[in-house]
Amino acid sequence: MTISGRITAASRSYWLERDLHPGAWWLWALGLAAAASRTTNPVLLLMLLGVACTVVFARRGNAPWAAAFRLYLWLALAIVVLRVAFRLVFGGGEGETILISAPGIPLPSWAAGVSLFGPVSAEALLGGLYDGLRLATMVVCIGAANALANPKRMLKAMPGALYETGTVVVVAMSVFPQLAESVLRVRAARRLRGDAGSGLRALRAVVVPVLEDALERSLRLAAAMDSRGYGRSGEASAAGRRLTGVLTIGGLVGVCVGIYATLDGSSPRYLAGPLLAVAVAVAATGFVLSGRRVRCTRYRPDRWRTAELVAAGSGLTTLVLMWASTSDPLAMNPPVSVLAWPSVPMVPAIAVLIGALPAVLTPHPAIEAGVPAPVEPAPTSRAAESPQAVG
Numbered sequence: 001m002t003i004s005g006r007i008t009a010a011s012r013s014y015w016l017e018r019d020l021h022p023g024a025w026w027l028w029a030l031g032l033a034a035a036a037s038r039t040t041n042p043v044l045l046l047m048l049l050g051v052a053c054t055v056v057f058a059r060r061g062n063a064p065w066a067a068a069f070r071l072y073l074w075l076a077l078a079i080v081v082l083r084v085a086f087r088l089v090f091g092g093g094e095g096e097t098i099l100i101s102a103p104g105i106p107l108p109s110w111a112a113g114v115s116l117f118g119p120v121s122a123e124a125l126l127g128g129l130y131d132g133l134r135l136a137t138m139v140v141c142i143g144a145a146n147a148l149a150n151p152k153r154m155l156k157a158m159p160g161a162l163y164e165t166g167t168v169v170v171v172a173m174s175v176f177p178q179l180a181e182s183v184l185r186v187r188a189a190r191r192l193r194g195d196a197g198s199g200l201r202a203l204r205a206v207v208v209p210v211l212e213d214a215l216e217r218s219l220r221l222a223a224a225m226d227s228r229g230y231g232r233s234g235e236a237s238a239a240g241r242r243l244t245g246v247l248t249i250g251g252l253v254g255v256c257v258g259i260y261a262t263l264d265g266s267s268p269r270y271l272a273g274p275l276l277a278v279a280v281a282v283a284a285t286g287f288v289l290s291g292r293r294v295r296c297t298r299y300r301p302d303r304w305r306t307a308e309l310v311a312a313g314s315g316l317t318t319l320v321l322m323w324a325s326t327s328d329p330l331a332m333n334p335p336v337s338v339l340a341w342p343s344v345p346m347v348p349a350i351a352v353l354i355g356a357l358p359a360v361l362t363p364h365p366a367i368e369a370g371v372p373a374p375v376e377p378a379p380t381s382r383a384a385e386s387p388q389a390v391g
Helices: 003-014 022-036 042-059 064-089 122-148 151-156 160-192 200-227 238-263 269-293 306-324 346-354
Strands: 098-100
Touching: 022 042, 022 122, 022 151, 022 306, 042 064, 042 122, 042 346, 064 122, 064 160, 098 122, 160 200, 238 269, 306 346
Parallel strands: none
Antiparallel strands: none
């Protein structure tokens, strides 16, 4: 085969429909979320929101967890509304431009510094809007990772030392997408029965079946994990488990303290670096000892390819460029005391646009046949749901 033929074959294999490694999507999303924490500029935050939504709509599949993204969007909207409402209720009079001249409620002396209602200024509302928009952007970025990454494949990629912890985290992350799937199934069943009501009555008709389905799933999961021997310590002694736990937890706590000391300018600089290095070494020792107790094999390990590097690299590049942009701090965090449209710095804007590269430079996801699944009828006997039928 000639060189041009090999290049053509490699290009075709790159664009074949497949799901990317979940770790790549999580690195991309965490990079965008960390970049959002760097700024309160509403233009940059709205650009990050647009980038996250664009990538999700362009590269999400038809898996159940992909349908939960709109719930994160509603949650982000609720965060912004509540953050502004808090400024209205708990003192919004800091500023010169008073929008609402409402009477305040006097509070006792022990609540000094906290005001209830009173005048509301435009500067206070703008500050609440900026803070709420930043938190909402971070939530949407995490929701994008949940919509794009396969939690089952994420558990498969966990190292042996983090297998049990990773199982707990993956189960916790999959709860929200499963609830979204249950809501869609219940609503589809209600439409098939001709029940198209709305309001409080419809909410009760949806909540009860969803909670029942969540309880049944948890029981089936517990029975399946118990039948597969999950949580058994094997040949590890009690002293060995305690030593591993102390090293791992102590090392992680030391890493947190070391990172805080590194970022805090008032802490002694000659202690931050050695503390962080020792903590990382202790945590790594705990991980190695814990990994020796877990004996698990992987069938066809999930490997990283060029598309995964592109997706993860775009998010990390956005983070690095955002954190390196220190030339105009007022543009990154515009003051609310001045009622003016914030300026948009060039480098952070380009960094945000780099985060949208996975929407065009990664292959389309593989579409699962038969998804969404039709609504299953209720079982006629409880024997079909017994733990013996699981797994």
